[in-house]
Amino acid sequence: MESSLILLFMFTSLVVFMLSGAGLAFVLGAIAFISTILLWGPSALIVAVLNTFETMTSESLMAIPLYVLMASILQKSAIIDALYDAMETWFSNVNGGLAVGTIAICTILAAMTGVVGAAVAAMGILALPSMLSRGYHPPLALGAICAGGTLGILIPPSVVTIVYAITAQISIGKMFAAGIVPGLILAASYSAYILVRTWLNPSLAPKPEQAVTVPLSVKLSKLKALILPGLVVIGVLGSIYAGIATPTEAAAVGVLGAAASAIVTRRLSVPMLSEAATDTLRVTAMILWITIGARAFISVFVATGGADSLLNFVETLEASRWIVLGAMVLILIFLGLFLDEIGIILLCVPVFLPIVSALEFDPLWFGVLFMITAQMAYITPPFGYTLFYLKGVLPPGIGIGQVYRGVIPFFLIQVAVLILFALFPGLVTWLPEMMMSNAKP
Amino acid sequence: QGVTKWRMQALWGGGTTPQLYEEKFCERVKQLTGGSLEITPFAGGQIVPAAQAFDAVRGGAFEMMKTFDGYTAGKIPAHGFSSTVPFGFPEADQYEAWFYERDGLAMAKESYEAAGLTYVAPTVYGEEPIHSKVEIRKIADMNGLKGRFVGLASAVMADFGVSVSPLPTSEVYSALDKGLVDFADRGDIKANYEEGLQEVAKFLILPGVHQPSTATAYVANTAAYGRLDDQQKAALEVAAREVSGALRQNIIVDNGEYLRKYEEAGVEIIDLDADDVAEARARAVESWKKAAGEDDLAKRMMESQMSLMQELRLL
Amino acid sequence: MTAIARSVTALNRLLFALAKWLVYAIVLLMLWEVLSRYMLASPTSWAPELAMLIFGPFFLLGGPYLLHLGGHVAVDILSEKATGRFATVLALIGYVLAAVFGAILLWFSVPLAMQSYSYGETSYSAWNPVIWPAKAFLPLASFLLMLQALAEIVLALRGEKV
Ligand code: NA
Ligand code: NA
Numbered sequence: 001m002e003s004s005l006i007l008l009f010m011f012t013s014l015v016v017f018m019l020s021g022a023g024l025a026f027v028l029g030a031i032a033f034i035s036t037i038l039l040w041g042p043s044a045l046i047v048a049v050l051n052t053f054e055t056m057t058s059e060s061l062m063a064i065p066l067y068v069l070m071a072s073i074l075q076k077s078a079i080i081d082a083l084y085d086a087m088e089t090w091f092s093n094v095n096g097g098l099a100v101g102t103i104a105i106c107t108i109l110a111a112m113t114g115v116v117g118a119a120v121a122a123m124g125i126l127a128l129p130s131m132l133s134r135g136y137h138p139p140l141a142l143g144a145i146c147a148g149g150t151l152g153i154l155i156p157p158s159v160v161t162i163v164y165a166i167t168a169q170i171s172i173g174k175m176f177a178a179g180i181v182p183g184l185i186l187a188a189s190y191s192a193y194i195l196v197r198t199w200l201n202p203s204l205a206p207k208p209e210q211a212v213t214v215p216l217s218v219k220l221s222k223l224k225a226l227i228l229p230g231l232v233v234i235g236v237l238g239s240i241y242a243g244i245a246t247p248t249e250a251a252a253v254g255v256l257g258a259a260a261s262a263i264v265t266r267r268l269s270v271p272m273l274s275e276a277a278t279d280t281l282r283v284t285a286m287i288l289w290i291t292i293g294a295r296a297f298i299s300v301f302v303a304t305g306g307a308d309s310l311l312n313f314v315e316t317l318e319a320s321r322w323i324v325l326g327a328m329v330l331i332l333i334f335l336g337l338f339l340d341e342i343g344i345i346l347l348c349v350p351v352f353l354p355i356v357s358a359l360e361f362d363p364l365w366f367g368v369l370f371m372i373t374a375q376m377a378y379i380t381p382p383f384g385y386t387l388f389y390l391k392g393v394l395p396p397g398i399g400i401g402q403v404y405r406g407v408i409p410f411f412l413i414q415v416a417v418l419i420l421f422a423l424f425p426g427l428v429t430w431l432p433e434m435m436m437s438n439a440k441p
Numbered sequence: 442q443g444v445t446k447w448r449m450q451a452l453w454g455g456g457t458t459p460q461l462y463e464e465k466f467c468e469r470v471k472q473l474t475g476g477s478l479e480i481t482p483f484a485g486g487q488i489v490p491a492a493q494a495f496d497a498v499r500g501g502a503f504e505m506m507k508t509f510d511g512y513t514a515g516k517i518p519a520h521g522f523s524s525t526v527p528f529g530f531p532e533a534d535q536y537e538a539w540f541y542e543r544d545g546l547a548m549a550k551e552s553y554e555a556a557g558l559t560y561v562a563p564t565v566y567g568e569e570p571i572h573s574k575v576e577i578r579k580i581a582d583m584n585g586l587k588g589r590f591v592g593l594a595s596a597v598m599a600d601f602g603v604s605v606s607p608l609p610t611s612e613v614y615s616a617l618d619k620g621l622v623d624f625a626d627r628g629d630i631k632a633n634y635e636e637g638l639q640e641v642a643k644f645l646i647l648p649g650v651h652q653p654s655t656a657t658a659y660v661a662n663t664a665a666y667g668r669l670d671d672q673q674k675a676a677l678e679v680a681a682r683e684v685s686g687a688l689r690q691n692i693i694v695d696n697g698e699y700l701r702k703y704e705e706a707g708v709e710i711i712d713l714d715a716d717d718v719a720e721a722r723a724r725a726v727e728s729w730k731k732a733a734g735e736d737d738l739a740k741r742m743m744e745s746q747m748s749l750m751q752e753l754r755l756l
Numbered sequence: 757m758t759a760i761a762r763s764v765t766a767l768n769r770l771l772f773a774l775a776k777w778l779v780y781a782i783v784l785l786m787l788w789e790v791l792s793r794y795m796l797a798s799p800t801s802w803a804p805e806l807a808m809l810i811f812g813p814f815f816l817l818g819g820p821y822l823l824h825l826g827g828h829v830a831v832d833i834l835s836e837k838a839t840g841r842f843a844t845v846l847a848l849i850g851y852v853l854a855a856v857f858g859a860i861l862l863w864f865s866v867p868l869a870m871q872s873y874s875y876g877e878t879s880y881s882a883w884n885p886v887i888w889p890a891k892a893f894l895p896l897a898s899f900l901l902m903l904q905a906l907a908e909i910v911l912a913l914r915g916e917k918v
Contacts, residue, residue, distance in 0.1 A: 021835030022850030023828030029857040043501035049864045050493035052894055056812030059609055059804060065779050065814065066786070166611075173615040243619025245790045246612055252786035277776035282827050284779075285818025290829060293857070299488045303448075307487075343829065354455065496868055515880035515887070516872075587799065595801075595882040604798045605882050607805070621793075 003304040006039050010301065024343050025286075028293030035300045044303075048296035055291050059248055060166045064159050065284040066251030067114030070236075070258045072276040074113060077262035079228045080122045083108060086222035088130065089214050096198030096205040098134065099144040100191045102127045106148030107187045108226075110155035111233045114162070114251070115283070116378055120149030120386045124393035137204040138398050140194070143406030146386040147190050147413070150375040153341075155183035157236055157251065159287070160341050160374050164367050167349040172247040173240050177432035178364050179371060182421055186375075189413050197409075228264060232257040241435060287342050294346035307351055314355050321359040328352050329369060329418070336377025344377070345370070365421075368428045372418045379407040445669065447480040447504035450494040452657060455484035458631065458695070459657075462564075462688045463507055466659075466680050473676035478669065480505065495660075499556055504665040507564075509657050510549075511592045514732075518739035519552045521732050522746060523563075525655045527597035528718070528725035529746065531755065533689055536654040537565040539749050548742050549658065559666045561659040562681035566689040567696070568649040572633065572642035573624035574617060578711060580650065580721040589613060589625035594651035597728040601721070617641040626651055630703075631695045639706040646711050650718055722756060758914055761907035768821040768904050775817035782807045782814070801882035809890040816897035820904040823854055844912055851908045858902030865895040 010031055017027040029048070036044050055061065074080065083105050091097035091104075102123055109119040123145045131141040153160045156176030165175040198205040236254040239245040245253055262268035301307060314324055335344050349370075356366045378385050381404050390403055421428055449467070453460040460482070467480040489497045492512040497503050510520035523545070530536040539545040540563050550560045577583055584602030595605045608616050613627045618641040625642075626649065627633050639645075659681050666674070700710055726747070733739035750756040785807040793799035822828055835846045871877075872888040879887050 017849065017853065018831045019834050020846050020849040021830050021832050021838075022846075022853045023823070023830050025828055026850065026853040026857045029861075030853040033856065033860050040502070045502075045860055046500035046864045046868070047489050047497055047502050049861060049868055049894065050489045050497055052861070052865075053868075053891060054490040054493060056816070056890065056894070057808050058811075059808060060611075062782065062808060062811045065811075066783060069779050069783070169611050171611055171615045173612075173619070239790070241619065243616075243621050244794050246608065246616070246621065249786045249790045252783045253790065255783045256787060273780070274776075277779055280779050281772060281776040281814070281818040282822060282825070284815045285822045286827055286829055288815040289819045289822070292861075302483070302487045496871075500864075511880070515878040515884075516875040521880070585797075587793065587797070592880055596884070599801065599882045604793070605801060606793065606799045607881055 003039060003306070006035050007301070007304050007306045009038070010035050010297075010304075010306075023289075025289040025293040028290070028297040028343075028347075032293065032296035032300045035304070036296075039300065039304055047299055048292070051295040051299060052292050055288065055295065058166065059246070060162060060172060061288065061291070063114075063157075063162050063172070063248040063251045064287055065280050066248065066255055067157055067159050067162075068283045069276055069280040070232075070251060070254040071113035071115045071118040072279040073255065073258035073262055073272075074109075074232070075118045075122055076272050076276060077258065077267045078265045079225070079261050080105070080109065080118075081126060082225035082265070083229060084122075084126045086225040089219055089222050092134075093207055093211050095202045095207050096140075096194045097207065098127065098131045098136065099140060099194045099198075099205055102131075102141075102144050103148045103151075103187055103190045103194070106145075106151050107155065107184070108229050108233075110152035110183065110187075111237070112229055112254070113152060114157040114159040116149050116152050116385060117283075117389055119152055120145060120389040121393070123149060124390050128390075128393065129395065131205075132395065132398075134208070135206050138402045139406030140197070140204050141406070142390065142398075142403045143408075143410045144190065144194060146379045146384075146390065146403065146407050147375075147410035148187075149386050149389070150378040151183055151187055153375050153378065154179040154186065154368070154371045156180060157240075157247065157254070158371075160345070161367070161371060162247065163287075163342050163345050164349060164370060167345055168353050168363050168367060170363055170367065174364060174432045175367055176237075176240065176247065177435045178368050178428055181431050182368050182372070182417070182428055185420075185427070186372075186414070186417050189417055190410060193409060193413055228261040232261060290343050291346060294343060298347065298350050301351070307354070310351060311354050311358065315358060321361070324355065324359060325361065325366075325422070328355065329373060329422075332370060332373040333376055336373055337380055341374040341377055344374070362425065362429060364432060365425045365428045368421060369418060372414055372421070376411055376414050376418075379411060444476060445478050445673065447478065447665065448502075449480050449482045449505040449507060450485075450488055450491075450497060450503045451482050451507040452485045452491045452509060454486070458691065459688060460484050462684050462691070465687070466684045469680040469683060470673075470676050473679060474673050478673045478676060482507075495556070495558075498660065498662050499558060501662060501664075503662070505561075505659065505661045507657055508660055509655075510552075514593065517552050517556075518732065518734060518736040519548065519742050521593045522729075522739060522742040523549045523552065523656060523658070525593075525652045526729065526746065527594045527651045528653065528722040530654045530750070531648060531718070533565050533567045533654045535749070535753060535755075536656060537563070537685065539746055540565065540656070543749055544745055545742075548738060548745065552738055553660060554663075557663045559661045559663045561661055561666075561677050562685070563656040563658050564681065564685040564688055565654065565656045566685075566692050567654055568647065569626055569628060569652045569655065570630050570633065570649045571624055571626055571646040571651065572617060572638045573644040573646055574620065574642050575623050576644060576711070577624065577646050577713075579714065579717050583624070586623040587621070589616060589622045589627075590651055591626075593732055594626065596732065597725055598651060600725075600728045600731075614638060614641060629692060629696075631692075631699045634699045634702055639703050639708045643708055644711055645700075645703055645708050646713060648713060648718065650713065650721065719755065722750075726756070757910050758916065761910040764903045764907040765821075765824050768824065768900055771817050771900070772821035775814055778810050778814040781810055785810075802885070805879060805881060805883050805885065809885065809887065812890050813893040813897075816893050817900075819897055820900040823851075823901065823904050823908065828854075844915075847912050848909060851905045851912065855902050855905035855909070858898045858900075858905060861898035862895050862902060865891075865898060869895050 087101035091101035165172040235257040236250050239253045240250045451463045463482045485491045494506040495513045498506045510524035514520040553560045588603040589608045590598045599605045616622050733743045785803045789803040869891045872891045878884045
C-alpha cells in the first residue's frame, strides 16, 4: 500500500481512537500493528517486540519508578505538612502571602521530587482549605496550586525531563542542569504576579483582620521543617553533580532520603511502603506501556518515510528557522491540550529533533522549551494532570470551572517565559555549560 | 527483469560518517546490479535498536542489516571474536586478512547459518581510543581504576584489575566530567571529539587496547539472499569490500585531523609502548579462553586468530 | 463467563500486588552499587544489571491490572460524557484495542523468548547472566493483558462495569 496513504490512515485513526477514550498505549500500539501489516507485511510486527526488549533494559528509564517512589514516600511522610506549617507562620501576614508561600513550597518540592502529582495533591489538601478559609479568591488559589505544582517538570529531578533526555540522547545530568534557572525564573514570575495582583486588589487575597504575631523564636524554630527536604535535595542533586551517582542511582539515594525523613516524622510503616509501591507501579506501568506503544508507532512512521519527508519538507521551506521553531512549539502546545507529556515526547521528539539539529538549534535548549510547553499541558483543560489531581480535593461549591479560570493568567506567564527563553537561549544554556565543562579550553 | 527492493537496518545514527558509507554501499550495489537491487538503509535505532537487528532480519522485517557481532555474542559466543577482540589484532588490515586470507569469513558465515542468516562480508576498521582523567602510561596503570567498558572488553578489562561500570553511551561525558569513572571508551576518535570528551578527559590513550580493531558486518536473511541472482550476490560482496577499505581509510585520515584538534584543546595523547601491549596480549589470552568457553566455533575462531597472530609475531 | 472474568482480574490483582515490591529490590541494588563504587571504590559487575533484569518484569506485570483499574492514560473528553449504550461501545473499543495489542505482542514474543532460552542467551557483560527469564515476562504479561482485556469485555457486556 502507498506509504502516504498509510500515513494518512495512521493519523486519522490516531485521532479517532484517541477520542474514543481508549488507552493511549493500546491505541498507538494497535495502529502501529495495522500500519506495519499494510506497509510491510505481518512478519515485520516483530519490530514492536524487539523495541520492547530494549525498553525493558534501559538503565535510564529505570529512574522513573525510583523518582515516583521517592515522591510517594515523601508525600506520605508528613514533611510537606511541616513545610506548609512553617510557610504559613512566615507568610500569612502579607496580602497574597499564602499563595506566594504555596509557590515557594512547590519550588522546594520540585527540587526534591520528579513527579508533579505529589505537589499538587499535597497543596490541594493543605494550602487550598487554608487559603479559602482566609477568603482568598478561589481561582487565584487554584491557579497558584496548579502552576506551582508543575514546577517539578523543569526543576530537577524530573521524570518528564528524563524521558526527553533519553529520547533525544542527551545526558540526563546536563538536561537537569538546564532546567534549574528557567524553573526558578518561572517560580519567581508566578510569585511576582501574585504579589502585584493582590497589591492592586487586596480583596483577592486578604491578610488576617488582626495580624497574628508570632514570636521570632517560634518562627525560627519552624524553619526546622526545611532541614529534611534540604537533605533530600542535597542527597539527590548533590550525588549527581558531585559525581557519586548516575541520575538513576541518585533516585535510589532520594528514596533512601525520603525513607529516612519518614522515619524522623514517624510515618514509616509497612502499610505505608506498600501504598507507595502501589502508587509507583501504577505510574510506572502507565508510562512504560505507553512507551511500548509509542515506540512501535514511531518505527512505522519512520518506515513509511514520514520522518524523512517531513525533514525534507522543512529543509526546502524558505521560511526562517525561527518560524519553523515557532510552528514546532505551537504543535507541542496544541498536542498538550489533549495528550500526556510522555506520549508527546515519545511521539514528537524523534520527529522534531532532526529538524532542530538541521536548523542548528541546541537540543538542550529546545528541551527546556519543550518542558515549558509540558507545564502548559499540565494545567490546561481538557487533559491536564493537575486538574485531575485537584478535582478530587475540591471543596463543595467550587467547580472545575473556577480552576479553568484560575490557570489562565499562569498559562499566560508560561507563554511569556517561553518567549523569553526562546529569545535568550543563554538563560538556559549558561548553567549546564558552566556545571558540566569546567575544563573547557 | 523486475527490481528487487530490500530494506537494511544499519548501525549508526543518521548523518554520521559510517552511516554515509552505508548510503554509499546501497548506491554502489544499485550501480553494480544495473539497478536490479535497491537497498534502502535505515539509520541505527530508527526502526529497531541496533542490538535487536539480528532478530528483526531473522524474522523477515528486514532483508539485511549492518550489524556489530558483539551485540549477539550473548547468543553466539563466536561473535565475540568476529566483532572486536580486546588486545586482539593491532592493525585493521591484519584483522581483515584473517577474514579473507584465512578462514575468518568461512567461520563468520558458519556462525550465522543455523539462524537462517547469511553473513555477506565484514567492514573492518581500526581502533577506538580510551579517554582518561588520569595519566595511564602503561597497562599496569589501569589496575585499580574505575572504567567504563561494555561487552567482552568489560570482562577483559576487569581481568586487568579495572573496576568496570557498563554506563550507557549517553552518560559517558558526564561520568568522566564528574569523576564517576576515571577512564572510558565511547566511540571513535572523531565522534568522541564531537561529543566533547576533550573537555572532560585530559588524556587520550592509544592504541585503544580494549578495541584495537573492529569488524562490523553485512548480514542478509538467507531466504531473501537465496532469491538473488549471481550478479546481485557478487555486487553485495564487491560493494562491501569497497566500503570496508574506503571507510577505514576515511577514518585513518579523520583520526589524524582530530588528534591534532585534541592536542589543540590541551589533551595529551599517550602512546602505549608496543612491548607493553604485546605482553598484555599474552595475558589477555586467558580472558579470551574464558569468553570462548566450551563453544566449539568460538574456540576454533580464537585458535585461528591466535595462530595468525603468532605468525605475525604478535603473540 | 463472569466468574472467569473475575478470576482473571483476581489473578492480575495478585500479580500486581506481588510485582510492586520489586521496586524496593531495585532501590537496594542501586544503593549497593553507589555504595560499593563510591565508598569501596569497586563497582559491582552485577547490581545495576540485576536491577535492570527486574525492571522489565516489574512494569510489565503492572499493565494488565492497570487496565482493570482504568489507569492507562486516555483522552476522556467523550467517554466522560457518554452514557448508556454509547458508553459501553466506547469502553469496548478500548478493550478490543488492548486485547489486540496483547495478542500481537504475545504472538511475536513467544518465539523470541524461546529462542533466547535455546541459545542460552547471556548479556555478554562482565557478569554475563542468562537473560531469557527476563525476556519471558513479555509473553507472560502480554498474555495476561489480553486475558484482562477479554475479561473487561465480558464484564462490560454484562453491564457489571463501565
Ligand atoms: Na523536579
Ligand atoms: Na493539557
